[in-house]
Amino acid sequence: MAGKTLYDKIWDAHVVHTDPETGEALLYIDLHLIHEVTTPQAFAGLKAERRKVRRPELTLAVADHNTPTENQSAGLEGVTDDAARNQLTALSRNVAEHGIEFFPMGDINNGIVHVVGPEQGRTQPGMTIVCGDSHTSTHGAFGALAHGIGTSEVEHVLATQTLRARKSKNMAIEVTGELREGVTAKDLALHLISVIGTAGGTGHVMEYRGPAIEKLSIEGRMTLCNLSIEGGARAGIIAPDEKTFDYIKGRPSAPKGAAWEMAVRHWETLKSDPDAGWDHVVDIRAEDVEPTVTWGTSPEQAMPLSGTVPDPAEMRDPAKKAAAERALHYMDLKPGAPIAGTPVQRVFIGSCTNSRIEDLREVATIVENSKVSEGVRAMIVPGSGLVRAQAEAEGLDKVFTEAGFEWREPGCSMCLGMNPDTLAPGERCASTSNRNFEGRQGRGGRTHLMSPALAARAAINGVIG
Amino acid sequence: MKAFTTLTSTAAPLTHQGRLMANVDTDMIIPKQFLKTTEREGLSQGLFYELKTRADGSPDPDFVLNQPAYQNAGILIAGENFGCGSSREHAPWALLDQGITCVIAPSFADIFHNNCYKNGILPIQLPFEICEALGNQAGGSNHKFTVDLERQIITTPDGEEIAFDVDEGRKASLLEGLDDIGMTLTAEDTISQYERRRQSAMPWLETEAG
Numbered sequence: 001m002a003g004k005t006l007y008d009k010i011w012d013a014h015v016v017h018t019d020p021e022t023g024e025a026l027l028y029i030d031l032h033l034i035h036e037v038t039t040p041q042a043f044a045g046l047k048a049e050r051r052k053v054r055r056p057e058l059t060l061a062v063a064d065h066n067t068p069t070e071n072q073s074a075g076l077e078g079v080t081d082d083a084a085r086n087q088l089t090a091l092s093r094n095v096a097e098h099g100i101e102f103f104p105m106g107d108i109n110n111g112i113v114h115v116v117g118p119e120q121g122r123t124q125p126g127m128t129i130v131c132g133d134s135h136t137s138t139h140g141a142f143g144a145l146a147h148g149i150g151t152s153e154v155e156h157v158l159a160t161q162t163l164r165a166r167k168s169k170n171m172a173i174e175v176t177g178e179l180r181e182g183v184t185a186k187d188l189a190l191h192l193i194s195v196i197g198t199a200g201g202t203g204h205v206m207e208y209r210g211p212a213i214e215k216l217s218i219e220g221r222m223t224l225c226n227l228s229i230e231g232g233a234r235a236g237i238i239a240p241d242e243k244t245f246d247y248i249k250g251r252p253s254a255p256k257g258a259a260w261e262m263a264v265r266h267w268e269t270l271k272s273d274p275d276a277g278w279d280h281v282v283d284i285r286a287e288d289v290e291p292t293v294t295w296g297t298s299p300e301q302a303m304p305l306s307g308t309v310p311d312p313a314e315m316r317d318p319a320k321k322a323a324a325e326r327a328l329h330y331m332d333l334k335p336g337a338p339i340a341g342t343p344v345q346r347v348f349i350g351s352c353t354n355s356r357i358e359d360l361r362e363v364a365t366i367v368e369n370s371k372v373s374e375g376v377r378a379m380i381v382p383g384s385g386l387v388r389a390q391a392e393a394e395g396l397d398k399v400f401t402e403a404g405f406e407w408r409e410p411g412c413s414m415c416l417g418m419n420p421d422t423l424a425p426g427e428r429c430a431s432t433s434n435r436n437f438e439g440r441q442g443r444g445g446r447t448h449l450m451s452p453a454l455a456a457r458a459a460i461n462g463v464i465g
Numbered sequence: 466m467k468a469f470t471t472l473t474s475t476a477a478p479l480t481h482q483g484r485l486m487a488n489v490d491t492d493m494i495i496p497k498q499f500l501k502t503t504e505r506e507g508l509s510q511g512l513f514y515e516l517k518t519r520a521d522g523s524p525d526p527d528f529v530l531n532q533p534a535y536q537n538a539g540i541l542i543a544g545e546n547f548g549c550g551s552s553r554e555h556a557p558w559a560l561l562d563q564g565i566t567c568v569i570a571p572s573f574a575d576i577f578h579n580n581c582y583k584n585g586i587l588p589i590q591l592p593f594e595i596c597e598a599l600g601n602q603a604g605g606s607n608h609k610f611t612v613d614l615e616r617q618i619i620t621t622p623d624g625e626e627i628a629f630d631v632d633e634g635r636k637a638s639l640l641e642g643l644d645d646i647g648m649t650l651t652a653e654d655t656i657s658q659y660e661r662r663r664q665s666a667m668p669w670l671e672t673e674a675g
């Protein structure tokens with residue numbers, strides 16, 4: 001019999017019950033992260049049926065998706081958007097009613113849900129983690145099985161601490177060799193998606209493996225796992241190692257003393273067996289990855305920074321060709337033109353993909369003693385209050401503001417533009433976020449996804465490159 | 466959840482330059498400005514908002530659901546990887562609010578696919594050529610399709626019968642409109658037993674120091 005993958009192991013350890021007829025499993029959930037946008041209807045559903053939250057202590061709430069990124073100390077009264085305030089108020093009320101731990105807007109521990117979980121040590125190897133947000137895949141960086149769910153499922157998890165789930169297939173992403181100097185996890189992720197396509201991982205859990213992955217920092221691994229969903233995968237996962245344990249140790253919710261020792265002994269077993277059976281294997285040579293940017297309106301429409309905009313006329317796949325034509329029209333780009341040198345009006349450094357302290361340090365080294373190009377509005381939105389405080393303790397905020405960046409308060413911000421931070425029609429933005437869909441950052445806005453380093457350079461140069 | 470048994474309705478093909486649109490993402494299905502609600506109803510106003518309205522806010526007469534023949538379509542036909550992107554359940558809620566309870570496409574993104582079943586929407590996966598053929602028959606208001614979930618058959622306006630696959634468990638819950646949570650809660654003892662096993666095998670998960 002073939003060995004088990006890491007995913008198989010976590011799955012097996014969490015199956016409460018499997019329906020013999022349908023194969024549907026009831027999977028126990030170790031950590032349920034919630035936020036204001038995908039929960040109000042779930043709590044309303046509980047109320048209508050007079051149901052309770054089964055394990056409030058396994059649930060953690062933050063306010064992140066539609067919070068403003070300035071003047072947060074003014075509290076909910078300071079939120080000018082009525083609908084957003086209403087959702088934020090509903091969350092405060094719901095968590096209080098059910099005794100759920102909550103970091104409200106303005107609390108130093110608050111921030112983007114996928115930054116906060118790891119930061120607090122709530123995210124741990126071997127766990128099952130769900131959240132009503134597709135980028136929950138981020139937590140896979142710790143060797144946890146983590147994925148997004150819909151609101152009906154949020155309600156189900158609140159009421160039962162379980163999820164009805166079907167097992168996905170196993171996909172191995174083998175990354176051999178070493179990333180070149182100046183090439184980051186973000187470049188690797190965009191490169192991978194351009195190879196496999198946005199539906200390439202559909203129905204699979206992807207495990208990232210190989211020497212290049214082991215070399216990545218935990219923050220880099222989070223960036224990579226974060227983007228698994230853009231490759232269509234249910235989740236992305238990386239086997240935990242010493243780096244993982246070091247990252248978790250000492251965080252507020254990390255196990256302590258004897259519990260820590262016991263946890264680590266368990267965590268050390270969390271890796272795929274050498275003879276594990278994979279349904280699909282993708283090989284990537286790390287040396288092939290260049291600094292990468294997107295040119296279209298899907299994360300798979302990515303290309304090396306040194307390249308030229310692809311020509312739909314040369315595409316054989318009719319679906320890809322039609323998508324490329326539409327995307328180039330929307331993005332106002334010409335086939336054959338170099339992508340480097342394309343002028344940008346906006347720069348957004350933030351989102352759960354790239355808003356952690358390591359990202360901000362990298363940006364700071366690039367923009368120090370430089371100025372944001374005239375006519376460019378550049379914004380840095382830290383992933384959490386703690387990231388913001390750390391950056392300020394290191395003086396990074398000074399570097400940013402002196403260079404002409406706006407230094408904002410934490411939240412999802414322009415990643416999805418639910419708060420006032422949005423692009424105007426036709427504006428082109430160098431963005432460290434994860435989706436370049438039409439209208440994602442504002443109707444008619446044109447998003448180019450890239451690493452924090454490339455976005456920082458775009459801010460200074462006024463052009464991509 | 467409302468049960469899905471059979472549906473007889475017109476179908477609206479979602480096309481761009483004559484081809485069924487691929488990668489229709491959830492931001493397209495319902496843009497973010499409509500996510501600030503605490504309700505499940507009323508979301509049809511946001512459905513395909515940026516496709517159905519022009520920049521000045523007026524309806525775009527070219528958009529399929531704005532055309533009289535398709536206004537009451539209960540079936541949507543689209544291209545590959547339908548529903549990719551965010552986990553927002555507002556996407557199926559908006560479809561439902563519009564009266565669309567069946568989506569036919571060559572492939573679906575995982576979370577959206579799941580969300581459909583939780584809301585009594587039947588996602589049907591068929592090869593691209595068949596989707597395209599169905600789209601071509603979806604001409605006007607008298608072009609009615611019948612989707613019979615029990616038999617797993619689509620009958621086209623031309624009288625042709627097309628079989629489709631569906632997961633048995635999902636089919637059963639759709640046919641009966643079952644309440645997932647209520648069903649899971651009947652397994653309360655099994656869940657509690659699991660919790661006791663978990664407590665002895667992975668006690669650090671319980672001694673959360675927060």
Ligand code: SF4
Pocket residue numbers: 064065112113114133134135351352353411412413415416433434
């Ligand atoms: S930053 Fe963007 S992708 Fe991440 S949780 Fe917020 S909205 Fe979702």
